[in-house]
Amino acid sequence: MDLSNPYIQAALQFLAIFITFNVVLMIVAYTVLAERRILGFIQGRLGPNRVGPGGVLQPFADLLKFIFKEEIVPDKSTRFVYFLAPIIAVTSAMMTLIVYPFGPRVTLPYFGQVELVIARFDIALLYVLAVTSIGVYGIALAGWASNSKYSLMGGLRSSAQMISYELSLGLSLVGVILMSGTLDLYEIVEQQSGWYGFKWNIFPQFIGFVVYLTSAIAETNRVPFDLPEAETELVAGFHTEYSALKFALFFMAEYINMFTVSVLATTLFLGGWNVPGLALLFAPGSIPFAVFSVIGFFVKVFFFLFLYIWLRGTLPRFRFDQLMAFGWKFLLPVALLNVVLTATLVWLGVL
Amino acid sequence: MVPLSWYLALSAVLFTIGAAGVIIKRNAIAMFMCIELMLNATNITFVAFSSFFRDVTGQLFVFIVMTVAAAEAAVGLGIIIAIFRNRLSLDVDDASVLRD
Amino acid sequence: MTILIFLLLAALTIGCAVAMVAQRNPLYSAIALIGVFLGMAGIYVTLAAPFIAAIQVIVYAGAIMVLVVFVIMLLNVEEEVRRPIRLRRLVPLGVLLAAIFFAEAAFIIYFVETSAYNPPPATQSNVGLTASVGTGLFTKYLLPFEITSLLILMAIVGAITLARRVSTLEGGRTRLRATEETRSQTSAD
Structure with a gap:
């Protein structure tokens, strides 16, 4: 594979951008979970810990909930x-x-x-x-x-x-x-x-x-x-x-x-x-x-x-x-x- | 490569649209936006010439035009708000007398 | 490739510009104008002037247009009313003059296109980079730069003076009501 080919370089670049976006979205999802758990800890309560072991699947549950909610347009x-x-x-x-x-x-x-x-x-x-x-x-x-x-x-x-x-x-x-x-x-x-x-x-x-x-x-x-x-x-x-x-x-x-x-x-x-x-x-x-x-x-x-x-x-x-x-x-x-x-x-x- | 004249044509078209907008529009804010469009159209010419002739001067002109536009925005919007306070309308035809 | 990108950006810019003039709701005009500015930033990138492109987005789209949108939202500007064209008889003359103008412009552009001097393409130059722009701005063109900073100072002072004259919108409303009352009184007299 010729790496100096501009089309291959562009394809690699797109792949890199795609991976970055996905990684960042995962980080974001787990930041939300971490926020809820840490806030719970600060306030002397547990926070979401039911979905999956210790609540690790909570972001996906949230996402599913968002998808199935009704779309309301004023x-x-x-x-x-x-x-x-x-x-x-x-x-x-x-x-x-x-x-x-x-x-x-x-x-x-x-x-x-x-x-x-x-x-x-x-x-x-x-x-x-x-x-x-x-x-x-x-x-x-x-x-x-x-x-x-x-x-x-x-x-x-x-x-x-x-x-x-x-x-x-x-x-x-x-x-x-x-x-x-x-x-x-x-x-x-x-x-x-x-x-x-x-x-x-x-x-x-x-x-x-x-x-x-x-x-x-x-x-x-x-x-x-x-x-x-x-x-x-x-x-x-x-x-x-x-x-x-x-x-x-x-x-x-x-x-x-x-x-x-x-x-x-x-x-x-x-x-x-x-x-x-x-x-x-x-x-x-x-x-x-x-x-x-x-x-x-x-x-x-x-x-x-x-x-x-x-x-x-x-x-x-x-x-x-x-x-x-x-x-x-x-x-x-x-x-x-x-x-x-x-x-x-x-x-x-x-x- | 894109020839220089295409950039100039684009600039001319945008400038014309802006100029037509200033004439057609009666709303003070819309006229203001058309003037911004005209300023931007000239910027394209500056940058095009600057990069085709390998001389940075045109881009510095654009820089200065932008600061002028920013100053114009501050004062212009101040004037527009002042007019709106006095007449409760932004129609320039309503603002044809100097006293209130 | 660059030609394709240029054509796309030019189409975006011109389309947004036309939409801006055609829209009667000022907020839609403002959104269209933001589109124009973003398209222009792209065109500056095709001209190998990334610094100007970034400044274009920061100053126009990020500062001036935010201010405009803010004012439109604050004043809750209504749509323009459509009104009859005065000077209806002059419309054919206007169309004729515009046609002549466009013919002239096309003629000139045609000749520029085929003229002897054809400047080289600009993608590989370093003219548009931050360093060269900064060097030019702070050495050869220092005086204009300082003068623009003075201009901005004047604009700040001017904007503040304009904005603080009447403290609330209510002031304008009561004054308007007062003038209307005096007007109706004088007409009644």
């Missing part, structure tokens, strides 16, 4: 937009998955040297920002098209929230970009290898990391920033009028977004697939090195997912005016300060 809804909204939400969430590097360069039999990333290109980080910024429409249009006051309030709140926090999110990444001098995620990760983990961007960019994490939680509409779907005020927010699989799509989009945010945090701040000291055990480029690197990558990602669940079990919700004031009057100035500080240090040659 009478006065705007049909086209109503069906378009969940599609936009899921598509924009899944499109970013292809750019993240999840492992180092490895020499495989038959394939030769392979970089463990599906699509590597010059503007990967901007691509992530661009695609995630489309996701706002899913929520805003869902709120508008449902023709219900709770949905509209939820949609308006979420678009306001996402626009506000996108600014500090973007600015918190500028520090990393300034330090590494590239937008290519693979190269950003490679620059963080060595020094037993002390080259990770979290150390010089700690302010940026905290700002990123806070605004990322706000971007994904999770506790303590889950105002768009504050159940005590707005029933279920923008997806009040959605049922069955359309609701499942929104639900999936939210968890995929959590996953991508965690992956981006790992890639940019926690050194991606770099595991401290692994180069002492195995030769870089060998298969065990790659396997342990990939495992290290996923451990970091799962840590962030656990953090999300932990926060949900611990923190109360913000009020909407508090949320806006926090975003604009605290987070944004801190992010700007971080950019100025980093730029000065890079200019002086310290970083």
Whole structure:
């Protein structure tokens, strides 16, 4: 088989994308289960443990339930937009998955040297920002098209929230970009290898990391920033009028977004697939090195997912005016300060 | 390969549609969107020339056009909201007198 | 292959643009315009300008259009009413002028197509990459860049001044009611 043939390369790429999507969907399904179990543990109860041993088949039971629920479309809804909204939400969430590097360069039999990333290109980080910024429409249009006051309030709140926090999110990444001098995620990760983990961007960019994490939680509409779907005020927010699989799509989009945010945090701040000291055990480029690197990558990602669940079990919700004031009057100035500080240090040659 | 003239033709068609929209539309927000379309149509020409002549200047122009469009969006939508507050309508024919 | 992609994207862009003008519901127009912007981002990619493509999506689709959709939702803008065409007699003249214009444009494009200079294809250049765009922006074109930042500052101040004049929608409504009352009074007098 001639691997340099562009058609075969394209086919391999499609296969890789297909596998990635499926793996991520499985991870998402089990994140939901883990969330319910861990929340149960935090609140001193058991959580779902009936389907399969210890509840491991619960996600599939949920899926079946979603499929067999009745599809209810509100009478006065705007049909086209109503069906378009969940599609936009899921598509924009899944499109970013292809750019993240999840492992180092490895020499495989038959394939030769392979970089463990599906699509590597010059503007990967901007691509992530661009695609995630489309996701706002899913929520805003869902709120508008449902023709219900709770949905509209939820949609308006979420678009306001996402626009506000996108600014500090973007600015918190500028520090990393300034330090590494590239937008290519693979190269950003490679620059963080060595020094037993002390080259990770979290150390010089700690302010940026905290700002990123806070605004990322706000971007994904999770506790303590889950105002768009504050159940005590707005029933279920923008997806009040959605049922069955359309609701499942929104639900999936939210968890995929959590996953991508965690992956981006790992890639940019926690050194991606770099595991401290692994180069002492195995030769870089060998298969065990790659396997342990990939495992290290996923451990970091799962840590962030656990953090999300932990926060949900611990923190109360913000009020909407508090949320806006926090975003604009605290987070944004801190992010700007971080950019100025980093730029000065890079200019002086310290970083 | 796609010849340069195709890009220019696409740009011309989009610009014409935008210009026609500004003339036809009576809703202030719709007119605003048509103006954005016209700005974008010119951007295609800039990028096409820039990449066919291997000169980055055209893309920098696009960058600056985009910032101008963003500024225009902020002020334009502010004006539209102000008009709506005063007249409760976005029809530009209703906003034909300067005093309220 | 590139030609096929270009044709698809161009069809998407033009189709969405026509839909935008044809729609009378502003929200549908906005959705169509988002389609136009995404299609254009694709066209920039075929022109080997990925940076501009990403910026196009971030600025236009991700910021400006979100703002527009937000305003449409906030003001709950109603559909435009269809109204009779004034100046009906000028329509044939308009059609004639448009036909002449299109004939001219087609003529010119035909000649550009067959002209002696045929620029080389652009897929393999590094002009559109982030590094070259950034270098150009911060060296040769630093002054225009700074001026645009000043422009944005002015826009921020302007938008805030415009938005804070009357604190609520209610203010406008009461004022409108007051003017209507005075009008009806004067006509009654």
